[in-house]
Amino acid sequence: MAGDINDVLLGEKPLQIPQMESAPKNAPIEVDTAFLYEAYTEDNIVDANFDINPELITLLGLDEYGKSTFVGSFYHLLRTRESFCGFSLIDTDTIAGFERRLYLRTLNDEGKSDVKRTRRKKGSLLNLRLIDSDNNPRHILLSDGAGETYRECLSKDSIVMEQIAVKAANRLLIFVNCEEFNEVTKPWKEDLKALLKRFDDNSMLPENATVYVVLNKFDKASEISPETIESYINEVKSIIEKHLAIEDNCIFRVNSKGLFADNIDEGLTNLISEILKTVQVNRSLYKDLDWISNAIKDNK
Amino acid sequence: MDKCIIVGLPESGKSTYIGAFWAIEKDGDTGHKLVCSKYPEDTTYLDSLKKDWNSQRMVNRSNQLEMKNIVLELTDTIENKQISLCIPDFKGERFSNILQNNISSEVEDWLSESDSVLFFIKYTEIDILQEEMEENPDAQTSTTPTVLRLKDMSEWSKNIMLLKYINENYDNIRKYTFCISAWDKVDQEQYPTAESWLKSKSPLFFNYLKHNLKKYSLYGVSAQGLDYAEYPQGETRETIQQRTEQFKRAYVYDTEQSYDITKPLYSLLTD
Numbered sequence: 001m002a003g004d005i006n007d008v009l010l011g012e013k014p015l016q017i018p019q020m021e022s023a024p025k026n027a028p029i030e031v032d033t034a035f036l037y038e039a040y041t042e043d044n045i046v047d048a049n050f051d052i053n054p055e056l057i058t059l060l061g062l063d064e065y066g067k068s069t070f071v072g073s074f075y076h077l078l079r080t081r082e083s084f085c086g087f088s089l090i091d092t093d094t095i096a097g098f099e100r101r102l103y104l105r106t107l108n109d110e111g112k113s114d115v116k117r118t119r120r121k122k123g124s125l126l127n128l129r130l131i132d133s134d135n136n137p138r139h140i141l142l143s144d145g146a147g148e149t150y151r152e153c154l155s156k157d158s159i160v161m162e163q164i165a166v167k168a169a170n171r172l173l174i175f176v177n178c179e180e181f182n183e184v185t186k187p188w189k190e191d192l193k194a195l196l197k198r199f200d201d202n203s204m205l206p207e208n209a210t211v212y213v214v215l216n217k218f219d220k221a222s223e224i225s226p227e228t229i230e231s232y233i234n235e236v237k238s239i240i241e242k243h244l245a246i247e248d249n250c251i252f253r254v255n256s257k258g259l260f261a262d263n264i265d266e267g268l269t270n271l272i273s274e275i276l277k278t279v280q281v282n283r284s285l286y287k288d289l290d291w292i293s294n295a296i297k298d299n300k
Numbered sequence: 301m302d303k304c305i306i307v308g309l310p311e312s313g314k315s316t317y318i319g320a321f322w323a324i325e326k327d328g329d330t331g332h333k334l335v336c337s338k339y340p341e342d343t344t345y346l347d348s349l350k351k352d353w354n355s356q357r358m359v360n361r362s363n364q365l366e367m368k369n370i371v372l373e374l375t376d377t378i379e380n381k382q383i384s385l386c387i388p389d390f391k392g393e394r395f396s397n398i399l400q401n402n403i404s405s406e407v408e409d410w411l412s413e414s415d416s417v418l419f420f421i422k423y424t425e426i427d428i429l430q431e432e433m434e435e436n437p438d439a440q441t442s443t444t445p446t447v448l449r450l451k452d453m454s455e456w457s458k459n460i461m462l463l464k465y466i467n468e469n470y471d472n473i474r475k476y477t478f479c480i481s482a483w484d485k486v487d488q489e490q491y492p493t494a495e496s497w498l499k500s501k502s503p504l505f506f507n508y509l510k511h512n513l514k515k516y517s518l519y520g521v522s523a524q525g526l527d528y529a530e531y532p533q534g535e536t537r538e539t540i541q542q543r544t545e546q547f548k549r550a551y552v553y554d555t556e557q558s559y560d561i562t563k564p565l566y567s568l569l570t571d
Contacts, residue, residue, distance in 0.1 A: 032447040033400050036461050079457075079504040089504055090511040091464070095457055096448075103448045131511065 039097025039123030039144075042164065048093070054127060054141035057275065058165045058206075059214075061175025062154075062191060063147030066216040070175075070256040071126065071144045072101040074272055077264065078128065085273040087138065091129040098126060101144070105257070125165070130276070138276070143169070154194045160202045169206040171275065174213050174240060178253075179220035181232050188232075192239050200243045211246045212274070213237065218253040218267060250274075301373070301382040304568055305410050307466070308420030309458055310392035313481025313523060316359045317420065318387060319349030320523040320550040321372075321561060326350075330547050334562035337373040337382070346370065356528060356540055374565060381569050385418070386410065399450060399461050411466060416475040416568040419463065420521075423482035424455040425501065456502040467512060476516040477564045478509070483520030483553050484527060493555050494520045517567040518554065525549035 040048060059067040075098040078089035092098065100122065124145045130138040143165035152159040166172065180188040199205045213236060221229055233251065240246055252274075258265025308314045322343070328335035340346070352359045370387040388394075388410050398407065450458065466473060480494060491497035495518055499506045509516055526532055526540065526549075543549040551559050 033450075035448075035450070036399050036401060036465060079502075082499055082503040082507065088507050090507045095461055095464075096453075099453045099457055100448050103452055106452075 034122070035096035035099075037093055037095045037097070039094045039100075040125035040127070041123040042125070044123070045125055050127075050139065052129075052137055052139040054139040055170045056141050056143060056165065056168055057171045057173065058143040058169035058209075059145070059173045059175060060150065060166055060195075061147060061173075061214075061216075062151045062177070062195075065147055065175040065177045066256045067144055067147060067173075067175055068101045068104055070173075070214070070216065070254070070268075071142055072098065072105060073256050073259055073268060074142070075126075075128070076102060076259060077268075077272065078130070083133070085269070085276045087130040087132055087276050089128060089130055092127055094123075094126040097123060140275075150195065153198055154191060157198065157202055160198050160204050163199070163204055166199060167204045167206055169209045172206055172209045172211045172244070174211065175216050176213065176236055177217055178215050178229075179217045181221040181229060182223040186232075189235060189239070192236065196240065196243045205243055209244075211240070211244045211250060212271065213240060213246060213251045214271065215251065215253045215267075216256055219255040219258070219265075301384050302415045302569065303384050303386055303413060304416040304418055304565060305386045305388065305414040306418045306420065307395060307462070308392055309396050309422065309455075309462065312392060312420040312422040313479070313521065314392065314420045315349055316353065316481070316523040317479065317521060317561070318346065319353035319359045320525075322346040323350040323353050323544075324547055324550060325374075325562060330560075332547075332560040332562045333377060333566040334374040334383070335377055337375050340370050340372065342370075353524075354544065356537060358528060374562070376566065376569055383416075383565060383569055385565060386414065395462055396450060396458070398465055399458055411470045412472065414470070414473055416477070417466065417473055418564060418568070419476055419478050421459050421478060421480050422455055423480055423485055456505050460505055460508055463508070464512075474515065475568050476509075476513055477567050478516060478518045479521040479552075479564050480519070481521055481523065482527075483551075484522040484525065486520060486553075488553070488557075494518045494553055517564065519564045519567075520553035521551075521561070521564065522553075523550050523561070525551065 059070065061067050075089075075092075077084050078087070082088060124143055126142045126144060128138075128140045128142070130140065132138065145163070145165060149159060149163075153163065174192075176188055176192065180186075196205070215233065215236070224232075237246065237251065252267050252271040254267035254271055255265040256268060258268050306314050306318070324330060325332065325334070326336050326339065326346075349359050369389045372385040372387070373382065374385060375382050388406065390404075390406060394404055394407050397404065463476075480498070483494075486497055491500065495506070497520070498509075498518060509518070525543065526535065531537075531540070540549060548559050550561050551557050552561050552563050554563075
């Protein structure tokens with residue numbers, strides 16, 4: 001069994017879901033199909049022919065921090081409205097990648113772990129082609145790397161060095177899991193310190209990105225007082241400011257799942273509005289249009 | 301002669317429309333915009349669909365008749381322009397296979413030889429995930445199966461993927477007409493045009509059409525003319541039979557209702 005899992009993680013063969021004990025003996029085994037328009041990987045994005053230079057928005061955070069939930073919500077809000085925060089979604093080359101992230105939300109924890117193992121091979125770069133009310137185009141590329149990989153970054157320089165999407169980011173969204181605020185031992189604090197220090201020590205933090213702090217699952221920080229929450233937020237800010245500049249208006253309290261029909265989570269709306277309202281494209285590092293490809297090639 | 305291929309995922313209404321089309325238009329005596337120039341050589345399959353439609357029962361997609369490539373040659377009664385409607389000898393599953401990177405040479409050949417597409421879309425009120433996420437964002441439905449299957453994706457997303465594939469890979473296809481099936485289910489007071497309905501139900505699909513296609517038309521289509529499971533108040537099998545004989549049963553809708561079900565095809569002939 002261990003050998004099978006290693007083969008899957010190395011991409012040698014597709015994941016085969018084990019048959020449930022109650023399933024009939026001849027029940028078909030589900031195989032994870034690759035669809036058209038999956039998320040880009042760092043290998044195949046070099047072949048993408050973007051007519052408009054995309055802005056790279058990288059989500060940084062450990063597993064279960066809600067990055068993919070945020071991505072799914074971002075996509076869902078755009079796809080179900082003619083326009084949202086002044087922008088209309090007119091196309092995406094990674095629609096199956098977004099659908100996978102939406103699907104993840106329908107699974108419980110056991111189901112999610114199976115999906116996540118295979119998703120690590122399916123690509124982490126998703127694009128959105130938008131226009132504003134004056135028909136000006138916007139092209140956004142979201143980097144939604146596997147949280148498990150970022151967890152490996154806590155301990156290994158070699159894994160940190162592979163995180164080109166962090167280094168090349170125009171905007172960096174640092175996720176914090178506020179559900180962990182309920183834990184006395186503050187696991188979020190040590191993880192955040194270790195993660196940012198490793199990236200900084202290896203010069204893998206972006207030099208000119210706008211940094212956002214996403215206090216995700218904020219609604220789950222329910223077992224501690226508001227004063228304690230605020231003190232924790234100040235600690236988060238202090239940790240980040242040792243490595244990156246952040247502005248006060250770039251800290252967002254978010255419930256990424258907050259897609260209630262009549263009442264979308266305000267923090268989620270504010271964060272998306274902030275992302276969309278200004279363009280952040282740094283041309284100082286790479287002059288060519290194909291800057292993502294160059295970033296990847298330079299790093300190989 | 302312009303060549304139009306009929307495209308659509310499974311259960312999108314293609315066969316029902318074809319059955320209705322053959323039943324109504326085959327003899328060219330309806331006064332509609334397009335008429336059949338001549339019968340195809342072998343109409344066995346068409347006759348089978350027609351029979352189901354005439355009998356006011358669901359068109360049987362899974363009948364055992366061998367499907368053959370069918371080409372209906374149609375002529376514009378006013379300007380004498382011609383268009384051939386190509387009905388490939390494969391079912392909608394071949395189009396859904398495209399979404400799983402399984403593109404058969406037959407599909408490639410058909411698409412490469414076409415000038416336009418009659419694209420059928422299954423009537424869908426809401427997508428699978430939208431309802432779950434908005435009514436209960438914390439809902440977790442199941443553990444198995446855990447792989448994403450095609451049927452877990454929203455119908456609208458699958459249609460965008462199929463359309464995007466065709467639009468990006470076949471420059472020869474210059475025009476599209478989209479037909480939303482089962483239009484009899486739509487509240488036409490709330491949605492006075494097919495476009496207003498689409499904008500409401502799938503803004504992304506609407507935005508994709510508007511910003512990525514050079515030319516397209518959009519129609520609601522009720523090929524059955526009614527929901528067989530629930531006849532409209534005041535209607536019976538006998539009254540529907542009368543409508544059938546008067547060519548006032550199947551209809552299309554863009555900004556108004558019309559019994560001329562050749563209109564979606566006719567729009568592919570006009571500039």
